[in-house]
Amino acid sequence: MSLRLAEAERVSFAYGAEPVLDGVDLTVEQGEFVALVGANGSGKSTLLRLLLGLERPQTGAVRLFGVDPRRLGERWRIGYVPQRAVLTTSLPATVEEIVAAGRLARRGWARRLRRQDREEVDHALESVALTDRRRDPAGSLSGGQQQRALIAKALVSRPELLILDEPVAGVDLDSQARFRDSLMHLVKDHGAAVLLVSHELGAVAEDLDRVVLLRHGAIAFDGAPDELASQGVNLGIHAADLPMWLESRRPHPDQPT
Amino acid sequence: MTFAALALPFPFEREYMQLALLAALVVGATAPLIGTFLVQKQLSLLGDGIGHVAFAGVAAGLLLNVWPVWTALIAAVTGAVALEWLRSRGHTSGDLALSLFFYTGIAAGVVLTGLAGALDAGLLTYLFGSILTMSAGDAWTIVALAVFIAGTVAVTWRAMFTVVLDEESARVAGLPVMGLNLALSALTAVTVVAAMRVVGVLLVAALMVLPVASAQRVCHSFRATLLTSSAVGAFAGISGLVVARFADLAPGATIVLAAATLFAVCALWGRLR
Numbered sequence: 002m003s004l005r006l007a008e009a010e011r012v013s014f015a016y017g018a019e020p021v022l023d024g025v026d027l028t029v030e031q032g033e034f035v036a037l038v039g040a041n042g043s044g045k046s047t048l049l050r051l052l053l054g055l056e057r058p059q060t061g062a063v064r065l066f067g068v069d070p071r072r073l074g075e076r077w078r079i080g081y082v083p084q085r086a087v088l089t090t091s092l093p094a095t096v097e098e099i100v101a102a103g104r105l106a107r108r109g110w111a112r113r114l115r116r117q118d119r120e121e122v123d124h125a126l127e128s129v130a131l132t133d134r135r136r137d138p139a140g141s142l143s144g145g146q147q148q149r150a151l152i153a154k155a156l157v158s159r160p161e162l163l164i165l166d167e168p169v170a171g172v173d174l175d176s177q178a179r180f181r182d183s184l185m186h187l188v189k190d191h192g193a194a195v196l197l198v199s200h201e202l203g204a205v206a207e208d209l210d211r212v213v214l215l216r217h218g219a220i221a222f223d224g225a226p227d228e229l230a231s232q233g234v235n236l237g238i239h240a241a242d243l244p245m246w247l248e249s250r251r252p253h254p255d256q257p258t
Numbered sequence: 259m260t261f262a263a264l265a266l267p268f269p270f271e272r273e274y275m276q277l278a279l280l281a282a283l284v285v286g287a288t289a290p291l292i293g294t295f296l297v298q299k300q301l302s303l304l305g306d307g308i309g310h311v312a313f314a315g316v317a318a319g320l321l322l323n324v325w326p327v328w329t330a331l332i333a334a335v336t337g338a339v340a341l342e343w344l345r346s347r348g349h350t351s352g353d354l355a356l357s358l359f360f361y362t363g364i365a366a367g368v369v370l371t372g373l374a375g376a377l378d379a380g381l382l383t384y385l386f387g388s389i390l391t392m393s394a395g396d397a398w399t400i401v402a403l404a405v406f407i408a409g410t411v412a413v414t415w416r417a418m419f420t421v422v423l424d425e426e427s428a429r430v431a432g433l434p435v436m437g438l439n440l441a442l443s444a445l446t447a448v449t450v451v452a453a454m455r456v457v458g459v460l461l462v463a464a465l466m467v468l469p470v471a472s473a474q475r476v477c478h479s480f481r482a483t484l485l486t487s488s489a490v491g492a493f494a495g496i497s498g499l500v501v502a503r504f505a506d507l508a509p510g511a512t513i514v515l516a517a518a519t520l521f522a523v524c525a526l527w528g529r530l531r
Binding site for chain 1: 298413414416417419420422423424426427429430431432433434473474477478479480481482483
């Protein structure tokens, strides 16, 4: 049986009187590549924040590597790229410094980085094809390159679970392809699991193991991508719930399913 | 405490100038170390707000007949921690919390100095600095505070940089974000008190911010910005002191004007490169 890296069990959450999640169950197992999809306001980012321990569920339980996220000691086991993460142009920091910051979870925040850390930084930069920009100011990168730098920062601790919230929103196609290569390197070569929230699944569509669809704060579907594409209508799932890629794979109404 | 005067050339041949040189050098070098983080967090005026709280602490010291540096240190650190707590709870925006402490501090300072009967020229030494009248004890206290600031930054700068990049990711990575933010606020307060006799509480924020603004114009990396801003601050301290001695001007103000001039030079250099 595969190890359960992230688990949400009957989780409910509300911001004040506004319910966001209602009795959500979700698991991500070792080596799985899972996409969390749904319309804006369906509760995707909130579910991620609960899984990461940034919020506490009002009812139900959340576990990371089998323990309460707030009690997880080895934080390097999680890599996280938050939504709309951008680097301000005024920040005086090189790409290499941004990526090296991700090693603190592994090394300890008060310790100096050693040769092994620098090698990991080299490897992470290489995996997102930013080696030649390592000494450049982070603010001089394009939006797609900045996202790749932040993904390298998340990868550099060699996490067992990588959680990404809309990492390729507004990113050019070339960067999306490189992003896909980086993720597949982590999944295939390091056996890590990926939980990805995105409206643009195009780059990784063929590599997904599962798609979890949230609608109005509840799980509307949890299964294989093809199953969702073919049975979505029968499940009461509408175009607004689906990322463009899944929508394009839905069979025409006249076609036999 | 004593100070063994060295045989230095003009304008540092006198003991009081050597004490001033020591203080200007260490404060000029350490204040921008803290300022580098404040500028990135868009809290450039935090030093100014805490300076006003420190002023209330000085006044309390005058009223209670206690060495004002200690009371200023207690007031500034307490104010800085309370300010960060208010900001982090999200109930009060950063600039509103700053305004609250800014005006309360200066008003409390005026009331307390009035009660102490100390509304005289002596008070100006804390408002605008009085680097040329420092005792050896004042100078060594400043050195001790500066060593504490530099040592703490040397240990925590990578973690503080990670928090500056993105607090949420830093929290997920297991960094003690609240503790680091409180430490930065407390270090800001210590810096304000260390710099109080050099440039005064009204100008202290300039010494934290202007060298950082200069370094940002010519540096690409965070580490280089940290070190360059420190060098710029130290140079501003020395050059401001020299100008003050030659032209018989107030040294606190000439140090800040030297920092402003260096900013103009760095901005020009950054543009021409």
